[in-house]
Structures are given as C-alpha cells and as structure tokens.
Amino acid sequence: MNKQIRLNHLLLTLVLLILASTGNCQELIKFLKTQQEVVNIDSIKGNSFFKQTYVLKIRQPLDHKDTTNGFFLQRVFLADRDPARPVVLITEGYAAGYASNPKYINELTTMLDANQICVEHRYFGESIPDSLDWQFLTVENAAKDHHRIVELFKKYYHENWLNTGISKGGQTALAHRAFFPSDISATVAYVAPLNFGVEDGRHELFLKQVGTSECRFQIEKFQREILKRRDQMRPLLKQYATARAYQFPITLDEVLDYVVLEFPFAFWQWGYDCTKIPDSSSDDQLLFEYLTKSSPPDYFSYEGSAKYRAFFYQAAHELGYYGYDTKPLDNLLSVKSAKGYLNQFMLPSATPVQYSDNTSRKVEAFLKDDAENVILIYGEIDPWSASSAEVRERGNNYKFVLKNGSHKTRIASFEEKTRQKIEKQIYKMVRATP
Structure with missing residues (x-):
C-alpha cells in the first residue's frame, strides 16, 4: 500500500512539473508576442x-x-x-x-x-x-x-x-x-x-619573447624555408586557390608573403606544437600543407575573408589590430613594407576609414x-x-x-x-x- 502511495505521489509530482513547464512556455510566448x-x-x-x-x-x-x-x-x-x-x-x-x-x-x-x-x-x-x-x-x-x-x-x-x-x-x-x-x-x-592603434605594436614585441628561444628559432627557420622555395610554393598556392575558387586583391607572391608573416601569430594564437614544425629537409608539399593549415591563405582572399569584412572595418575604425615585423625576412619578401596592409586591401571596397582610439x-x-x-x-x-x-x-x-x-x-x-x-x-x- 505504501509503495502504491509513493508511486502515485511520484506521478503527481511529474504531472505538476510538466504542467508548470508548459505554463512557463506559454507565458514566455505570450510575453514575446506583446513586445513590439x-x-x-x-x-x-x-x-x-x-x-x-x-x-x-x-x-x-x-x-x-x-x-x-x-x-x-x-x-x-x-x-x-x-x-x-x-x-x-x-x-x-x-x-x-x-x-x-x-x-x-x-x-x-x-x-x-x-x-x-x-x-x-x-x-x-x-x-x-x-x-x-x-x-x-x-x-x-x-x-x-x-x-x-x-x-x-x-x-x-x-x-x-x-x-x-x-x-x-x-x-x-x-x-x-x-x-x-x-x-x-x-x-x-x-x-x-x-x-x-590599427597596428597596436605590442603584438610584434610579444612574438619576439613568447615561448622558448628554440621554438622561435624554429618558426623563423620555417618561414625562411618557405620563402626560399618561392618558385615551388607559387604553383602550389595557385592550385590551392583554384581548387577553392579564391581570388585575391594582391598578387600570389604577395599572398605568400602575408601568409608567411601571419604564421607566427596564428601559431601561438592556437597553441601549435613546435616539435611538429617540418624541418628544411621536408618536401615542398609537406611544407606548404603545414603552412596553409596553420595560416590559411583564405584570410587574404575576397571569398574567404568576406564574413570578416565588417570586422576589418571595425578594426581600422575603432577596435585596432596588429601589424607584422618584416625585418627578419626582409631579404626574402616581395612586399617592400607590410605597414598599413589592413587599410590597403582588407577593408570593404571604397570605404574610407579613419582610426580613433x-x-x-x-x-x-x-x-x-x-x-x-x-x-x-x-x-x-x-x-x-x-x-x-x-x-x-x-x-x-x-x-x-x-x-x-x-x-x-x-x-x-x-x-x-x-x-x-x-x-x-x-x-x-x-x-x-x-
């Protein structure tokens, strides 16, 4: 008998909970429908x-x-x-x-x-x-x-x-x-x-100090190896872009430059493992695949960056962003300067922007x-x-x-x-x- 009473009590409690839940749903919908x-x-x-x-x-x-x-x-x-x-x-x-x-x-x-x-x-x-x-x-x-x-x-x-x-x-x-x-x-x-600032300046200094000196050396060595193989990387980059129907506001050589410049920031941002960076004995395909996995060229394409176009405007107008330190790679880059890159080709077309902090x-x-x-x-x-x-x-x-x-x-x-x-x-x- 006591068992039956407990069961009835449990069923009643369950019914009351369901009714209460249904009532809350109706109340919320009623509220939402009254809000202009x-x-x-x-x-x-x-x-x-x-x-x-x-x-x-x-x-x-x-x-x-x-x-x-x-x-x-x-x-x-x-x-x-x-x-x-x-x-x-x-x-x-x-x-x-x-x-x-x-x-x-x-x-x-x-x-x-x-x-x-x-x-x-x-x-x-x-x-x-x-x-x-x-x-x-x-x-x-x-x-x-x-x-x-x-x-x-x-x-x-x-x-x-x-x-x-x-x-x-x-x-x-x-x-x-x-x-x-x-x-x-x-x-x-x-x-x-x-x-x-549009290029705040603190991020470049940070990348010179983060992690161990051995890891930072590995990162720069990898960047230099990619740029040394520019002639081999260019067709791989073209193939990558064609397969995804990507177009860029800059040349393929410049895209490669910026993907390489972006690499250290992306590497540390997402916590990649230094021991997995390919060494200079690796073949072209392996180097390219590791680069584009860590620092995708999509970011610099019209199509890949479309969903971030509003963000780039905000960064150039109020939020600020980061720049690139080109000095360690100067003799291997095709771009003379990466200064002002956000305003040059990342913003919505024909959109003049003036930064304010x-x-x-x-x-x-x-x-x-x-x-x-x-x-x-x-x-x-x-x-x-x-x-x-x-x-x-x-x-x-x-x-x-x-x-x-x-x-x-x-x-x-x-x-x-x-x-x-x-x-x-x-x-x-x-x-x-x-």
Whole structure:
C-alpha cells in the first residue's frame, strides 16, 4: 500500500512539473508576442538543459541617435531555463549561427543554472542591414543594441544578469559595460584584446619573447624555408586557390608573403606544437600543407575573408589590430613594407576609414576607475594577451592568465583550484547559489 502511495505521489509530482513547464512556455510566448521590437519568433531544438529555445529577430535602429536613418533585424537566440534564474548574455562579436546547434550551451550558463541569450553582432551573419552604411557600425551602436535587449528581457527575467564574450565578443561585452554599467551585474570576458592603434605594436614585441628561444628559432627557420622555395610554393598556392575558387586583391607572391608573416601569430594564437614544425629537409608539399593549415591563405582572399569584412572595418575604425615585423625576412619578401596592409586591401571596397582610439580609451578608463564584478580570462601564449585589458584591483575584479594557454582558454581550462576560485567569484558576483 505504501509503495502504491509513493508511486502515485511520484506521478503527481511529474504531472505538476510538466504542467508548470508548459505554463512557463506559454507565458514566455505570450510575453514575446506583446513586445513590439520582436518581429519574428521561431521555436528551434535547443540543448536539453533548457525548457524552450527560440531564434528571434529584433528590430534595432541603424543609428540609435537618429532613428530616421532606418532599422535592421538583429538575430537573437533565446534559451529559456526558468524566469527565476539568472541570465547569461552572450555578446557575440561576429555571426552567431553556432547558437542554433542543439548541443550548444555556454560554460557559464551551466555553472549558474541560468537562462541564455546569445546576440549576433550587427552587420554579421543574418543581422546585416539591407543597405551597408558603414558609418553606423560603431561600438557605441552595438552597445546600445545590447542595452535595448537587456531592457526588453528584464521585463521577463528579473534575476541578475552576466554578460560574456570570447575575443571580439569579449571586447563587445566590456564595451557594453563601459557604456551601460548598470545593465549587467557581472562580466566575464575571454581573451579580449584592448588595442590602441590599427597596428597596436605590442603584438610584434610579444612574438619576439613568447615561448622558448628554440621554438622561435624554429618558426623563423620555417618561414625562411618557405620563402626560399618561392618558385615551388607559387604553383602550389595557385592550385590551392583554384581548387577553392579564391581570388585575391594582391598578387600570389604577395599572398605568400602575408601568409608567411601571419604564421607566427596564428601559431601561438592556437597553441601549435613546435616539435611538429617540418624541418628544411621536408618536401615542398609537406611544407606548404603545414603552412596553409596553420595560416590559411583564405584570410587574404575576397571569398574567404568576406564574413570578416565588417570586422576589418571595425578594426581600422575603432577596435585596432596588429601589424607584422618584416625585418627578419626582409631579404626574402616581395612586399617592400607590410605597414598599413589592413587599410590597403582588407577593408570593404571604397570605404574610407579613419582610426580613433576614443572607444578603447573609454573602456580602459571604465576598467581602471569604475569597474565592478569583472573577470578577465587570458592565455599566456596567445598573442592577443599582448594587448590584454587591465582591471582595477578593487570592486571584486580579477584577471586570470592560464600558463601556456592559447586563444582557446576558458574557465574549464584551468586547474581545479583556480577554476573553483573563479567559479566562487562568479557566484558571488551574480548572487547565485551553486
């Protein structure tokens, strides 16, 4: 008899949970349909961690200062856990199509048992205006996009919010906080650079010191070997481009130069293994395949770089970037100088751009003087750590650098003791229970 009672109780509990879940789904849909900014709502299959997942199109002004300039639709992925739980806001720096993967979930979302909102950056993916007026692609306008989304969803989610992003997404998260400090309770920015020039200058110095001298020697030796075999590499590069229908804004010889110049940055950024660099006794094909795997020529082609064209504009206008040190290879390069390469052939056509560091200085000042509840995560050998941000020691702020960590560094990358410390601080910042 007692067994039957327990079984009945279990079944009743299950039914109540299902009814509660269904009620939450209906409430969220009802809420979304009453919001004028939400233009489109599509239910998609999401991670089983969530009760419901939607891809939304939200109407945003092209220019938040003057709405007469028109609007565009911004793609947003909403993964609902529970309105009584915190919200992790992912400020993606590029396209956000990955968020449609049913397996996708951010490590902070599971940590905080949170809802998750992933916002595609303006001018990327499916969030591209009908007319590409580049003057409206600013960090401030992007921050205001995120501010409107926070204002919109705070009507439904009343617990604390944390924003986060990786690389350019991390830059975007920090800028959002700098422009709207009260929007979010906490920020976790991964491998986010804070540059102060189109060619910041610190990255080239970093590449002269990172790792061991033996590894740096191997890298330069490999670069020189590739350039010494230019006559053999040129037809391989042409074959590579033809097979992919790639065209370039520069000659094949110049493409080879830039792929070789890019190699050390890419090598350290993604944490390649020095012991696997082919030596000078290797044949042409092996050398070429290793080069293009580590530093793909696609980056310098019209077709391969198309999805990054908006980023190149932002880098030349506000975000800054890195340059190349040509001196060690001067006698083997066909280009006389790599100075200004971003503006010369990486930008959208017929787009005059003038760089200003005002936005970076604003973010820098916020982190130095006013920031609270900010965690910065970097990898020690990632070249982007050369222009890493700094945050004031007061205000429950922390910066963690993973020894031998690359651009792939996440909280889960750290050893257990440090990981637990980071997680403890995040719980404290968001006032969430583990």
